[in-house]
Amino acid sequence: MNPMVEVRDVTKRFDDFVALDRVSLEIAEGEFMTFLGPSGCGKTTCLRLISGFEQPTSGQILIGGHDVSHDPPYKRNVNQVFQSYALFPHLTVRENISFGLRMKKMGADKIKEKTEWAIAMTSLQGMEDRKPAQLSGGQRQRVALARAIVCEPQVLLLDEPLSALDAKLRTQMRTELKNLQKRLGITFIFVTHDQEEALSMSDRIAVMNKGKVEQIGTAAEIYHNPRTEFVAGFIGETNIVEAEVLERQDGLILCRLEGGLELWIKESEGARPGSKMLVSVRPEKIRLFRDRPAAGENVFSSRVSSEVFKGAVDDMTIVTEGGLELSALLANAGETGLDFHEGEQVWCLIHPNDISLLVKEQTGIVG
Amino acid sequence: MKTLLNHINGQWVAARSGATRDILNPADNKVIVKATDSGAADAEDAVTAAREAFDQGPWGKSTGPERAEKLFALANLVEKHVEEFARLDTENNGKPLREARYDAADAVGCFRYYAGLASKPQGQTYSVSDPNMVCLTVREPIGVCAQIIPWNYPLLMAVWKLAPGLAAGNACILKPSEMTPVSAVKLFELIAEAGFPPGAANLILGPGDPVGSTLAASDRVDKVAFTGGGVTGRKIMSAATGNLKKVTLELGGKSPNIVFADADFEAALEFAMFGIFAGQGEVCSAGSRLILERKIAEKFLPRLAEACQKIVVGDGAEAETEMGPLVSRAHMEKVLGYIKSGLDEGAKLLCGGHRIEKGALAAGNFVEPTVFVDVPPQARIMKEEIFGPVLVVELFDTEEEAIAKANDTIYGLAGAVFTSDGAKAHRVIKRLRAGITWINTYHPTFNEAPWGGYKQSGIGRELGTYGFEAYTEVKQININLAPGRIGWFKNL
Numbered sequence: 001m002n003p004m005v006e007v008r009d010v011t012k013r014f015d016d017f018v019a020l021d022r023v024s025l026e027i028a029e030g031e032f033m034t035f036l037g038p039s040g041c042g043k044t045t046c047l048r049l050i051s052g053f054e055q056p057t058s059g060q061i062l063i064g065g066h067d068v069s070h071d072p073p074y075k076r077n078v079n080q081v082f083q084s085y086a087l088f089p090h091l092t093v094r095e096n097i098s099f100g101l102r103m104k105k106m107g108a109d110k111i112k113e114k115t116e117w118a119i120a121m122t123s124l125q126g127m128e129d130r131k132p133a134q135l136s137g138g139q140r141q142r143v144a145l146a147r148a149i150v151c152e153p154q155v156l157l158l159d160e161p162l163s164a165l166d167a168k169l170r171t172q173m174r175t176e177l178k179n180l181q182k183r184l185g186i187t188f189i190f191v192t193h194d195q196e197e198a199l200s201m202s203d204r205i206a207v208m209n210k211g212k213v214e215q216i217g218t219a220a221e222i223y224h225n226p227r228t229e230f231v232a233g234f235i236g237e238t239n240i241v242e243a244e245v246l247e248r249q250d251g252l253i254l255c256r257l258e259g260g261l262e263l264w265i266k267e268s269e270g271a272r273p274g275s276k277m278l279v280s281v282r283p284e285k286i287r288l289f290r291d292r293p294a295a296g297e298n299v300f301s302s303r304v305s306s307e308v309f310k311g312a313v314d315d316m317t318i319v320t321e322g323g324l325e326l327s328a329l330l331a332n333a334g335e336t337g338l339d340f341h342e343g344e345q346v347w348c349l350i351h352p353n354d355i356s357l358l359v360k361e362q363t364g365i366v367g
Numbered sequence: 368m369k370t371l372l373n374h375i376n377g378q379w380v381a382a383r384s385g386a387t388r389d390i391l392n393p394a395d396n397k398v399i400v401k402a403t404d405s406g407a408a409d410a411e412d413a414v415t416a417a418r419e420a421f422d423q424g425p426w427g428k429s430t431g432p433e434r435a436e437k438l439f440a441l442a443n444l445v446e447k448h449v450e451e452f453a454r455l456d457t458e459n460n461g462k463p464l465r466e467a468r469y470d471a472a473d474a475v476g477c478f479r480y481y482a483g484l485a486s487k488p489q490g491q492t493y494s495v496s497d498p499n500m501v502c503l504t505v506r507e508p509i510g511v512c513a514q515i516i517p518w519n520y521p522l523l524m525a526v527w528k529l530a531p532g533l534a535a536g537n538a539c540i541l542k543p544s545e546m547t548p549v550s551a552v553k554l555f556e557l558i559a560e561a562g563f564p565p566g567a568a569n570l571i572l573g574p575g576d577p578v579g580s581t582l583a584a585s586d587r588v589d590k591v592a593f594t595g596g597g598v599t600g601r602k603i604m605s606a607a608t609g610n611l612k613k614v615t616l617e618l619g620g621k622s623p624n625i626v627f628a629d630a631d632f633e634a635a636l637e638f639a640m641f642g643i644f645a646g647q648g649e650v651c652s653a654g655s656r657l658i659l660e661r662k663i664a665e666k667f668l669p670r671l672a673e674a675c676q677k678i679v680v681g682d683g684a685e686a687e688t689e690m691g692p693l694v695s696r697a698h699m700e701k702v703l704g705y706i707k708s709g710l711d712e713g714a715k716l717l718c719g720g721h722r723i724e725k726g727a728l729a730a731g732n733f734v735e736p737t738v739f740v741d742v743p744p745q746a747r748i749m750k751e752e753i754f755g756p757v758l759v760v761e762l763f764d765t766e767e768e769a770i771a772k773a774n775d776t777i778y779g780l781a782g783a784v785f786t787s788d789g790a791k792a793h794r795v796i797k798r799l800r801a802g803i804t805w806i807n808t809y810h811p812t813f814n815e816a817p818w819g820g821y822k823q824s825g826i827g828r829e830l831g832t833y834g835f836e837a838y839t840e841v842k843q844i845n846i847n848l849a850p851g852r853i854g855w856f857k858n859l
Binding site: 053074086 | 664670
């Protein structure tokens with residue numbers, strides 16, 4: 001089956017600035033895809049190229065298998081929800097939602113039918129005659145969504161649509177948005193710089209940096225197996241340490257980290273004995289013990305150099321015998337749990353599968 | 368507090384009455400300076416000075432190269448004070464500093480353009496049926512020119528008038544708007560420094576009635592050039608009939624900006640906004656009617672409304688300001704009155720529509736960038752020039768309909784078309800009844816190219832060689848190479 005949206009080797013330049021650098025990705029029908037990255041990474045530019053608001057400098061954009069690279073926005077069956085909703089302040093909810101249909105000179109009955117459908121889909125019943133100023137942030141967001149879906153686009157583009165909401169509402173809207181996408185069954189392309197949003201809603205995430213896609217994968221893949229230094233650092237907290245590959249054996253790689261600590265790491269492409277790489281270890285993947293664990297690779301002793309209580313977890317800093325400082329997280333499991341304090345000696349264990357070897361410099365399309 | 372004075376016959380003089388007028392900053396309506404407030408007698412003094420300078424003084428006998436030298440000197444002086452001019456116009460008119468800087472830079476370019484033109488070939492020679500005759504034309508100054516300018520481009524309008532007027536050798540009398548005389552006074556300080564002889568350029572400060580009307584009616588004035596509204600334009604034209612003086616008028620507009628669905632979307636969007644919100648919409652050539660292809664309205668208008676609400680409105684002197692206050696409280700009330708009339712006549716507001724009164728802006732004359740749709744064809748906001756940040760949107764389905772809507776106005780100053788189809792762009796422009804047109808852009812204005820309108824947008828052209836010619840008379844000279852009797856009368 002053809003992907004619903006395909007970005008093929010697309011570059012977008014603005015004078016000397018390269019906003020997108022040979023980006024390729026495919027988005028399936030009905031998929032919730034998120035473009036995640038910091039400000040200026042190219043994610044909004046990519047969205048604008050798909051919507052047709054911008055034209056690619058080179059490469060192709062395909063929607064539903066058709067090359068639309070140079071089609072104006074009106075010829076593409078996509079619609080967009082904007083960060084600030086772009087609602088008309090003086091029009092009612094119903095007028096805002098039906099605006100596009102009215103502009104298209106659709107018949108009154110048809111407009112009514114479609115508008116009611118969009119109102120029901122977004123649970124806006126009872127608010128039809130209010131104006132945007134009389135709505136909460138979440139309700140305004142729903143009006144923007146209703147207006148975007150009323151014309152039944154194949155693809156809905158969402159440009160940081162939750163960023164104007166307060167934290168609590170943002171969390172709530174994530175669920176609503178995901179549920180709406182499931183109900184509609186259409187492709188959503190969501191742009192955000194907020195990793196939590198990306199991780200919690202997306203079927204897949206494209207992590208972008210400096211105009212390139214660094215990694216595409218499910219939330220779990222991206223989190224557990226980051227491929228690049230940028231991805232590891234951008235998504236969640238992690239320890240990134242320089243390492244030298246010593247040997248390969250039985251699907252594992254032995255690396256020597258800064259400070260002399262030697263760890264076995266799962267097999268990774270491009271890791272040859274002698275090569276200098278980076279390793280990433282999530283703090284919660286470092287398991288701490290009072291007594292030396294009986295078996296397993298990657299067991300080493302350390303000292304707790306600081307401990308910060310953060311409610312559900314303790315944020316620890318440990319220092320290995322060779323002086324390597326690592327962050328570790330310890331769940332506060334109550335009376336039955338382990339409890340370590342500054343200055344204590346601890347045993348640490350990291351499973352080889354919980355360590356990622358990273359590509360130091362971005363290499364463009366990965367994954 | 369300093370009082371700005373008239374500059375007549377090379378002297379700084381107050382109005383005979385001693386009256387003054389407060390000059391305000393539209394961002395907070397505080398008095399920034401006082402200006403002498405002239406009457407009819409002062410206007411007559413200015414005419415006398417100009418008349419003497421032209422009829423008896425050295426200016427009337429000056430050569431093109433002499434005038435070029437003075438104008439180049441003046442251009443250099445203005446260039447040295449560009450930032451000061453920009454700040455003066457922003458403080459007095461309200462426009463954002465970035466716009467005022469463009470105006471000041473344009474002013475320098477305009478003086479240089481006409482300085483260059485002053486010494487270039489003019490006139491023609493003709494091959495006529497009599498082999499013993501040489502027939503040629505020369506261009507000569509018209510004489511005394513009254514130049515009445517509006518408040519929206521205080522410096523630049525002065526320069527558009529003075530530069531060609533002086534380059535052609537006329538004695539000029541500039542009357543700025545009584546609300547915005549500040550930069551003109553600074554300009555006349557530099558005119559004096561550049562060494563123009565007394566009376567060649569005169570400045571008179573005061574209201575349209577009686578100062579402007581006296582100049583327009585005076586039998587001793589040979590030409591009146593006016594930029595402003597149609598009502599005043601008609602009065603000036605009527606007043607000028609007494610001595611049949613030459614008249615050029617640059618009046619208002621209700622200019623169409625036609626956006627086809629195949630246009631570069633982002634460019635069309637930004638220019639739709641730039642067309643109407645640059646200069647707060649107080650621009651004669653503003654693209655105040657967005658004529659939008661229906662197919663893209665669904666996507667275009669939400670973006671437009673969103674972007675309009677993000678326009679940074681504030682004191683023009685603030686670096687981040689994108690749109691400033693309207694020039695006066697009265698003008699703001701007039702614009703708000705138009706917005707109300709739009710609503711009363713059934714138009715629908717997409718965004719804006721209110722005065723901005725939050726915080727410090729409450730003291731100034733700030734109006735939200737405003738967009739109307741569903742405007743009845745006969746509504747006042749569709750027909751009349753609002754001269755403020757108010758855009759009306761009309762939708763069309765066919766090229767023919769777009770052209771018909773574009774031309775459905777008493778005005779014909781400017782117009783633009785946005786499309787990626789080159790042939791379509793030319794077809795539309797060809798049929799647009801307007802004097803200044805743009806394809807895939809809006810507003811760029813060049814000193815080299817003529818500026819003026821069709822229909823009720825005015826008479827004549829400013830800028831370019833057309834603007835120079837508008838300050839000249841054409842004299843035909845016939846020279847007989849074989850003087851002698853022609854035998855017409857027998858009994859000599």
